[in-house]
Amino acid sequence: MSGEVFLDNWHKQSAANQKKYKNWLQRVQRNKVLKKLPTLHEEAFRHIDCSSCAQCCKNYSPRFKTPDIKRISKHLKMKESLFIDTYLTLDVEGDYVVKQTPCPFLVENNACSIYEIRPSDCARFPYTDEDVLLKRVNITLKNSEFCPAVFYVLEKLTNEKL
Structure with a gap:
């Protein structure tokens, strides 16, 4: 996968990239991207430790x-x-x-x-290895604002030529 993702200030980066993510999610070739999600999901979690964050548990409910x-x-x-x-x-x-x-x-x-x-x-959260990431745009955008793994995967995908 192309491009390095910097997790420093990821909150600000995610907020600044919401429009880019939304446009990309609305026009993406789903089948191509679905094949990439499991690898990107695993890659994201090699860089991110959920127990150091837990924003999903602190601010939202399943x-x-x-x-x-x-x-x-x-x-x-x-x-x-x-x-x-x-x-x-x-x-x-x-x-x-x-x-x-x-x-x-x-x-x-x-x-x-x-x-x-x-x-x-x-x-299942943050759904970065399944079609929910692509199908439920509003949830994906919301999740990208508080989950660094969603931010990571979206950055990798939107910066790659698909």
Whole structure:
């Protein structure tokens, strides 16, 4: 892949490049890019340590789908209804999300107390190795503003001649 990505001041770079990212995401040749995503995803995480950041856990919530709620409440030895009442609320789209940020399962050293059974949204985040990156432009742009891995992948892709 061409071009080095500098992670210093990535927040400012991402903010300055939102229009570039949006234009690129709207006209990209999806099949070509999809083949590159797994490699770029792995490359990004060779440079980025999620536990040094955890902005996703501190500022946003994953969706908790029914299988997630069943699995996590069972692990916590709670009835599903109590788990929901204790930790979750419905958002404007009708999805269960955490009541407050940071995530109640985020513990010291930016670790997740339910990592092995975390919601599928958490396991998949930041979607840099799947088609969500290309299909859901608004989410990708939002994620690029708080996740250095999304910034990294978008920088690599938008600076490359495809």
